[in-house]
Amino acid sequence: MGHQYKAIQWNGNKIVYDLYVLASTGMFITIFMITGLATQPGGHPADPVILFIRALGVTAFALLTVILTIGPLARLSPRFLPMLYNRRHLGVTMFIVASAHFGLALFWYHAGGPLNPLVSLFVSNPQYDSIPGFPFESLGFVAFLIIFVMAATSHDFWLNNLSAPVWKALHMLVYPAYALLVMHIVLGALMTEKSMLYPIMTGGAFLFVSGLHLYAGFGEWRADNGMKSLKAKGWIDVCAPLDIPDMRAVIAPLPKGDRVAVFRYGGKISAVTNACRHQNGPLGEGRVIDGCITCPWHGWQYRPSDGISPPPFTEKIATYNVKIESGRVFVDPKPNPPGTRTNPALIDMEGASL
Amino acid sequence: MTNASKGVIDPQKKDPNEMFVGWASAPAVDRRFLLGALPAGLAASAGASWLIANELDDPGAGAWLTNATHQVTGVLTNHPYPMIRLADARAPFGMRTILVVAQGKCTSGLRLGDVAGKAVSASGVLIQREGRQMLEVPLFLGDWLKLADEEAAEPDALTNPQTEPLGKATLSGTIMDSKCFFGVMKPSLGKTHKACASLCIRGGIPPSFWARTRDGRESVLLMTDAQGGPMSMDILPLVADPVTAQGEIVRVGDILEFRADPNDYRRI
Numbered sequence: 185m186g187h188q189y190k191a192i193q194w195n196g197n198k199i200v201y202d203l204y205v206l207a208s209t210g211m212f213i214t215i216f217m218i219t220g221l222a223t224q225p226g227g228h229p230a231d232p233v234i235l236f237i238r239a240l241g242v243t244a245f246a247l248l249t250v251i252l253t254i255g256p257l258a259r260l261s262p263r264f265l266p267m268l269y270n271r272r273h274l275g276v277t278m279f280i281v282a283s284a285h286f287g288l289a290l291f292w293y294h295a296g297g298p299l300n301p302l303v304s305l306f307v308s309n310p311q312y313d314s315i316p317g318f319p320f321e322s323l324g325f326v327a328f329l330i331i332f333v334m335a336a337t338s339h340d341f342w343l344n345n346l347s348a349p350v351w352k353a354l355h356m357l358v359y360p361a362y363a364l365l366v367m368h369i370v371l372g373a374l375m376t377e378k379s380m381l382y383p384i385m386t387g388g389a390f391l392f393v394s395g396l397h398l399y400a401g402f403g404e405w406r407a408d409n410g411m412k413s414l415k416a417k418g419w420i421d422v423c424a425p426l427d428i429p430d431m432r433a434v435i436a437p438l439p440k441g442d443r444v445a446v447f448r449y450g451g452k453i454s455a456v457t458n459a460c461r462h463q464n465g466p467l468g469e470g471r472v473i474d475g476c477i478t479c480p481w482h483g484w485q486y487r488p489s490d491g492i493s494p495p496p497f498t499e500k501i502a503t504y505n506v507k508i509e510s511g512r513v514f515v516d517p518k519p520n521p522p523g524t525r526t527n528p529a530l531i532d533m534e535g536a537s538l
Numbered sequence: 539m540t541n542a543s544k545g546v547i548d549p550q551k552k553d554p555n556e557m558f559v560g561w562a563s564a565p566a567v568d569r570r571f572l573l574g575a576l577p578a579g580l581a582a583s584a585g586a587s588w589l590i591a592n593e594l595d596d597p598g599a600g601a602w603l604t605n606a607t608h609q610v611t612g613v614l615t616n617h618p619y620p621m622i623r624l625a626d627a628r629a630p631f632g633m634r635t636i637l638v639v640a641q642g643k644c645t646s647g648l649r650l651g652d653v654a655g656k657a658v659s660a661s662g663v664l665i666q667r668e669g670r671q672m673l674e675v676p677l678f679l680g681d682w683l684k685l686a687d688e689e690a691a692e693p694d695a696l697t698n699p700q701t702e703p704l705g706k707a708t709l710s711g712t713i714m715d716s717k718c719f720f721g722v723m724k725p726s727l728g729k730t731h732k733a734c735a736s737l738c739i740r741g742g743i744p745p746s747f748w749a750r751t752r753d754g755r756e757s758v759l760l761m762t763d764a765q766g767g768p769m770s771m772d773i774l775p776l777v778a779d780p781v782t783a784q785g786e787i788v789r790v791g792d793i794l795e796f797r798a799d800p801n802d803y804r805r806i
Contacts, residue, residue: 197560208580212587219591226596231724234597242590246583262557263571269560296642297737308733308740310775317779321733376728379593385586471557483559 201270205277212246213239213281233292238373240285245365247278248331249389252362256400258480259469265480272338279335286328289321320372327364330357343463352464366390408437419507419514422446425453425531428513433477435468438517444504446513447472447488452528454488455504455515461486461493461522467501490525600667600721608664610636610673611686613696616654618768619744619760620645622673623696623791631792633696638662639717639743640677643734646742647677655697659686665720670758672720699791709796710782710806711749713761713773715739719746732778739777745769747783747796759787759796766790772800780806 216239220230251274257264294301294308305325311317334355337343343351369386422436428448435458436444443458445468456477458468465481472478476485476494486493491501500523505516508529520526556565564572612624612634620638638660639645661682662675675682715738718726725731727748739745745761761769766788785798 195561197564204576208583211580212583215584215587216591219588220594223592223594225594226599228597228599228724230594230597234724235591235594238594239591242587246586263568263575265558266560266564266568266572269558293731293734294737296644298644298646298741299737304733304737308736317729319733320729372730376725376730377593377595379595381589381593385590473557473559478557478559480557483561 197266198270198273201266202273205274209243209247209277209281212243216242233288237285237289237292240281240288241369241373244278244282244285245369245389247274247281248358248362248365249393251275251278252358252393253396256396259400259403259466260396262469262480268481269483276335276338279331282328282331286324316371316375318371320368320370320375323364323371324368327361327368330361330364334358334361340462348459348461348464362393407435408443419516420444422513422515424511425508425513425529428453431472433468433470435466436515440517442519443468444515444517445477446506446515447477448531449475449488451531452488453506453508453513453531454526454528455506456486456488456491457502457504457519459501460484461499461501489528490523492523595725597724598667598719598721598726600665600719600724600726602721603664603666606664607661608673609659609661611659612636612657614638614650614653614656614658614660614683615697616650618762618766618795619742620648620650622658622660623699625696629792631700633699633791634671635791635793637672637716637720637744639672639674641674642677642741643717643738643743644677644741645717648675648742649679650683653683653685657686659684665717665722667720670720672717674717674722696791700789702789704787704789704794706784707787707796708782708784709747709749709759710780711747711757712779713739713745713777713781713803714748715743715777716746716760717743719748719758727778729778736774736777739769740771740774745773745777759794762795762797764797764799766795766797770800773803776803776805782806 217232217235220235220239221232224230251271254264254267254271254274258268290301290305294304297304299307305321306319309317309319309321311319334357337346337351337354346354366386370383374382374386420436420438423434423446425448428434428446431447431449433445433447436446438444444455445458445466446453446455449472456467458466460467460479460481462479462482462484465479465484467477467479467486470478470480472488473485475487477488478485484493484499485497486499486501489503491503493499502519502522503524503526504519505526506529507514508531513529556567558564558568610622610624612622614620614622622636622638624634624636625632626634638648638650640648660673660675662673665672665674712727713735714727714731715735717738718731718735723731723734726735747759747761749757749759761773763769764785781803783796783798783803785796785802788795788797
């Protein structure tokens, strides 16, 4: 975890992850180039530079599409958590490929002329007042700037210094960036190429990403809505103690919009914020491992009773007071300061408090 | 995470609810899933890449012959654009016209005033597309351009080539820069090339009007203003878009010019 900063804290899973990302990315670009040069539609060989620009652009968009599906897929099935674990390396890979696409396109299409290439990028097509004629390059440029800022602040150093909410808000800009890239393709390549495959694939990718987010979001909304009656003043009735699976949690919405994760571990129940200190990961979807609440995203850990990471780590999350009355688990919706020790509620054999 | 923590999760434990934690060994259920998912991901990635690249449009027949230097001898003219006319008994009208452009996208700096109208021998890189040719040369005068024997170049027949008005016409097509179209860029048409084409024409590369006849044949005319002079930069916003214009088609030597006022072009 984050008690000290290293460029990358390698482990076996990260190495396997990165090798897979590099192999699949390299394979995608290689097959694109070989196919593009070998097929020669109309008997005319393609321009290798333009083909490479396209290969890089398609690869970057495909990578970003995959990146955006990982979050909701991991919410729908824990089998996708391995994809999420090292997602930032996938993001940085996408940024490197996108940088090459941007740099090469800027050089090939805009350098060597009477205008500065960056000026040419914005003025060579002046049709800003037309939707079909709109200069798609400017959309790609803005998306690239967002991706650059995200890649530059991807390290935990920035996460810690910007604070998790600011960092998270900054990285939520990936969604406008994705929308800009879809329009970059729609108003650029799709208006040039004739094949129907491209609008189908681009639209399919966009709908798949949107649909997955809506489906996962609907699941959360339904879960929250199921507990709507609990949004009352005072202590919140969450569930019966044994409704919480052992070593796991039930997530409950709080009146102010936050969520609390109520964990059962053996005969004890403790409650902490649902947002991990690291990247706001959903702690309530994690498990108690080795006596610690473990975030499903990157494995950050906290003790259930005080919300403090085990030594040598020092991260703290907010805890909530919890009690069991009349066979029900109640949570005080007022959070304790991060790291505040609380008394776990104890369960008897019948599920009532001791 | 601590080394002690790594032993907590038993990879052999067959618990479907077991959770993957990045710093620990992957649970057996995740390993089984990944053994199927990772190859499937590679196969899907390879298939998608092949499919996308296989569907690309025909990039056109142009060629940029950068691996050789080509030498031509003929009469150099600057009007309406730099070009060399050379005698060729096998070509239509007994001559061939080769446009001359500088390297890169800035041809307007090509200063040929002193040698315009004279027989020259020029060497450069040839760009060609379906019989149309262009010579790419350095921006500044140098060894690539030498005065030639006037008699050998038949200057009288080439300095003032036969000009034949072919009548007024309304054409629909696309404005593009001749250099990219002749073979430097493939593809060189469409919106993805609009900015480049506009920049090239702004830099002095001759604009051409590209139209396709009903039977699929390409028709390419050199664009000039209504008087046969260089085309105004007013057409830049219309480059690469479908446009129509009324003008006059004039044959000058072996090439066709489309002479029209820049204000007469309309986006379709």
